[in-house]
Amino acid sequence: MQVYIWLLLPMALLLPPGARSGEIIGGREARPHSRPYMAFLKIQDGKNISHCGGFLVSEDFVLTAAHCNGAKITVYLGAHNLKSKREQRRQVITARAKICHPRYNKKTQNYDIMLLQLEKKAELNRCVNPIRLPPAHQRVRPGTKCSIAGWGRTSPHIKLFADKLQKADVVVMPDATCTYCRSNYNPSTMLCAGDPEEGKNPFEGDSGGPLVCRGMAQGIVSYGSANGTPPAVYTRVSIFVPWIEKMMRKLQP
Numbered sequence: 367m368q369v370y371i372w373l374l375l376p377m378a379l380l381l382p383p384g385a386r387s388g389e390i391i392g393g394r395e396a397r398p399h400s401r402p403y404m405a406f407l408k409i410q411d412g413k414n415i416s417h418c419g420g421f422l423v424s425e426d427f428v429l430t431a432a433h434c435n436g437a438k439i440t441v442y443l444g445a446h447n448l449k450s451k452r453e454q455r456r457q458v459i460t461a462r463a464k465i466c467h468p469r470y471n472k473k474t475q476n477y478d479i480m481l482l483q484l485e486k487k488a489e490l491n492r493c494v495n496p497i498r499l500p501p502a503h504q505r506v507r508p509g510t511k512c513s514i515a516g517w518g519r520t521s522p523h524i525k526l527f528a529d530k531l532q533k534a535d536v537v538v539m540p541d542a543t544c545t546y547c548r549s550n551y552n553p554s555t556m557l558c559a560g561d562p563e564e565g566k567n568p569f570e571g572d573s574g575g576p577l578v579c580r581g582m583a584q585g586i587v588s589y590g591s592a593n594g595t596p597p598a599v600y601t602r603v604s605i606f607v608p609w610i611e612k613m614m615r616k617l618q619p
Contacts (some may be wrong), residue, residue, distance in 0.1 A: 391594045392566035393534030398446040403497035409436035419575030422496045425487040430574030432470040432480040444493035449529045455493040460485045474550040478588040500582045502607040510538040512579035516572035534566040557585045560596025567596040
């Protein structure tokens with residue numbers, strides 16, 4: 367197990383267990399609780415603690431990246447300011463089960479998706495609510511405007527991490543853009559987003575968060591460049607909808 371899993375690899379935005387969460391580059395603070403599906407994950411492996419993003423897809427299931435796995439994962443729902451003690455609707459729930467896709471490859475980051483079953487059902491309200499998944503195998507056209515969010519670093523030159531949820535709008539790019547500049551990019555299971563000219567991108571600590579397009583979670587933050595330059599690579603959620611639904615049915619009492 368790596369110790370500094372949240373540290374970026376040479377060509378990756380990977381945030382596995384062992385460091386701290388990251389912030390959106392080129393973003394701004396989100397309106398509090400405007401993204402009620404957002405989850406903040408605290409990952410513990412012995413004495414090592416790291417963080418990831420995630421998103422609620424039902425009362426008792428959260429989706430995130432497979433490289434965000436760890437011995438114990440605690441899920442925070444209904445959060446905006448992580449340091450605030452006044453968020454009365456914040457819910458803290460331990461993950462009962464962690465289901466990484468069986469074909470997940472740590473070296474290539476292919477199949478970078480993990481389903482978390484919560485120890486108990488979340489109480490749904492205006493601050494905590496699931497996001498829709500796309501139809502199975504739906505493709506997102508290049509040029510589609512989407513949004514990302516997270517609690518991480520805003521710059522490779524600043525080591526501080528966001529206390530408040532940050533957001534940014536990004537555009538889906540042609541697969542060829544990531545095939546050219548991102549190693550191990552697989553168009554069948556991955557999605558490319560982030561215009562280099564706009565400079566908006568997830569960064570250290572945003573792994574596992576959703577790429578939201580037209581109200582649906584179309585992607586999961588997976589990896590990108592070490593300096594945070596767009597585009598970033600996302601797990602293509604629609605490809606995994608049958609697997610997600612199968613696992614959820616299997617784990618339901």
